[in-house]
Amino acid sequence: MSTVHDSRPTPSAARTRRGRGGLATIPLFAFIGFAFGLPLVAIGYAALQVKDPDTLATSFGIANLTASLQGPYRNALQSSIELSAIVAFLGVVFGTLLAYAVVASGSRRLREPVLTASGVLANFGGVPLAFTWVATLGNAGMITDLFNLTDHGWSLYSFTGLTMAYLYFAIPLMVITIVPALDGLRPQWREAAQNNGASTWQFWRHVGIPVLMPSLLGGGVLLFGAAFAAHATAAAMLGTGSTVPLITLKIAAALGGDVMVGQENVAFAMSLDMILVVALVMAIYLPLQRRSARWLA
Structure with missing residues (x-):
């Protein structure tokens, strides 16, 4: 009699492959976060800083966003x-x-x-x-x-x-x-x-x-x-x-x-x-x- 072998991966092997695939995407997401995420955070932070023209003191608010529109x-x-x-x-x-x-x-x-x-x-x-x-x-x-x-x-x-x-x-x-x-x-x-x-x-x-x-x-x-x-x-x-x-x-x-x-x-x-x-x-x-x-x- 011939033996039929199941070539499908076991659940543990499938999870291992998904885990390795996730690790492989870490450099990509790290680059995206560094190239796009940090500038976006910096722009948002600066946009929310409002400077008093008299005292030159800074505070957080939406005055700049309002003025930009x-x-x-x-x-x-x-x-x-x-x-x-x-x-x-x-x-x-x-x-x-x-x-x-x-x-x-x-x-x-x-x-x-x-x-x-x-x-x-x-x-x-x-x-x-x-x-x-x-x-x-x-x-x-x-x-x-x-x-x-x-x-x-x-x-x-x-x-x-x-x-x-x-x-x-x-x-x-x-x-x-x-x-x-x-x-x-x-x-x-x-x-x-x-x-x-x-x-x-x-x-x-x-x-x-x-x-x-x-x-x-x-x-x-x-x-x-x-x-x-x-x-x-x-x-x-x-x-x-x-x-x-x-x-x-x-x-x-x-x-x-x-x-x-x-x-x-x-x-x-x-x-x-x-x-x-x-x-x-x-x-x-x-x-x-x-x-x-x-x-x-």
Whole structure:
């Protein structure tokens, strides 16, 4: 007679494996706590410290948090959210269309240069990006002078101009984010839909878009965060006459004391506001991502 051996692990062995798996995650959680937890605690602590302007004595309160949501600070926060949302939406739309055109072409000669350029341009920000736009479309820029855009009401140092500058790195970032998801769309799905009489629109509505939704949402959150936290590009353009209020510029001005003296703790409160906005966006994104990921199961 042959003996059948049960290859399933015993309960004690399973517990041992889970314990070892838990120990393996300790360095990861330690890094997360050091890199993200400590700065968050420090920002929250500084945001709750209120300094008396007369005695310079400090106490704990919510005066800084209240001030960060009023007047010009509130306007800057709203403007940053609006700018980031528009950049994220346009970046997702145009980046996805560009990525789909590259993937659908099936040409490696087109795919490789586009992905390489996207990887470079996605990290091309800050002062060099601002200088490029100022030299091209600023008040004395080459294109501005060539087509006399100033007389037609064009201004780079506006909400529209800043949106265009941010899209310069947002669209390439979306391209490299969504291409792997587009590669995952199986040709058999389209063939099956066509064999069952589905139109192209019906395929994308019921199959393509739901499958891509987790990647689209993730790309949108990534673009929102990149635009929301961007500082150097806007700061460089501000020096040339930009009047767009942004929360990052307000924080830099408060910390530097160049414009607003004694507002350092308000700057920490504004930083805490930014963290809360990003946390809220992630809280909305994660349930949608889990729901849409069922298509990939």
